[in-house]
Amino acid sequence: MRNIKLIIEYDGTNYFGWQKQPNQATIQETLEDSIKKVTKEDVNIIGSGRTDRGVHARGQVANFFTDSRIPSEKFKDAINANLPKDIAISHSEEVDSAFHSRYSAKGKEYRYLIYNRRVPSPLLRNLAYHVPQKLDFNIMRKSATDIVGTHDFRSFMASGSSVEDTTRTVYSVQLDKNYELIEFRINGNGFLYNMVRIVVGTLVDIGMGKICSSSIPEIILSRERKNAGHTAPPHGLYLERVLY
Incomplete structure (x- = not known):
């Protein structure tokens, strides 16, 4: 076949x-x-x-x-x-017959869109996470770099997952802003259940001042989901590419 x-x-x-x-x-x-x-x-x-x-x-x-x-x-x-x-x-x-879209993959890249304006956008309602509160973009961008590297990301995994090995390597993160639209990109060898959405939610909480901007290393070391931020909604998330 x-x-x-x-x-x-x-x-x-x-x-x-x-x-x-x-x-x-x-x-x-x-x-x-x-x-x-x-x-x-x-x-x-x-x-x-x-x-x-x-x-x-x-x-x-x-x-x-x-x-x-x-x-x-x-x-x-x-x-x-x-x-x-x-x-x-x-x-x-x-x-080749040996190719398997899941098991042959070496990593993935995700993109997440945040719309940071007081008034929601009807055009982006299903395509970006609307955050009406003002976000400190520079603080968020600086904090995002603490995600990069090989870590145990259990703190950024939603409950209900049966995965035992929660160590993953994040190769790169990038945070850009074009007027009210913030774009987050993350590239890694694999991601835990809801990991990207929890990372984004944590960065949003940092941008609003709810979480200390220097706390991501401590959150990672704690291995406790309760110490990370909220889970950002699904509609802002995009699977950009799969690496082979």
Whole structure:
């Protein structure tokens, strides 16, 4: 069988996340239904990881196996013709049978958008986290650098995760501001459940003066979720790319 790799972009607003769930619209099931219309096969599409309800993606990666003889680069257009407007395949190619979108991944990059203005934006209501309180951007940017490195990030993991090894390496973080829009980027070898959203929530709390700007190293060492900030909402989060 052929192994087809896809790069997928989607607006997660109308979906209950990536993973299939009974009686709920999900990205995975929508893609599988669309692929079946093209290949006439029941396929199991493997994602690089789950995204939660409301989370978006510009570079989600998935793969599936098929007996179809459609040229690999043509899968993109054929599947897109059967997808709703809020999901699109940006690239398709045939890869080695050993490729696994999740287990072959070396890391990921996420982006998070914060809209910092007193009045909410109707245009960004599903695409960015609205924070009406004034944020100290310079303090946030300085504090963000304390995330970089190899640490036990248990303090930044939501409850309910069964992961035992909570050590991860963050390669880089970047915080930029364009008028009222703040963009946070983080690149690492892997992320714990809700880790990026908790990091962002902690930086927002620092920007509002609720948490001391120098406290991130102490929060990491404490390994206690209660010492970190709030969990930022899902709709500001984007999976930008998966590293292989």
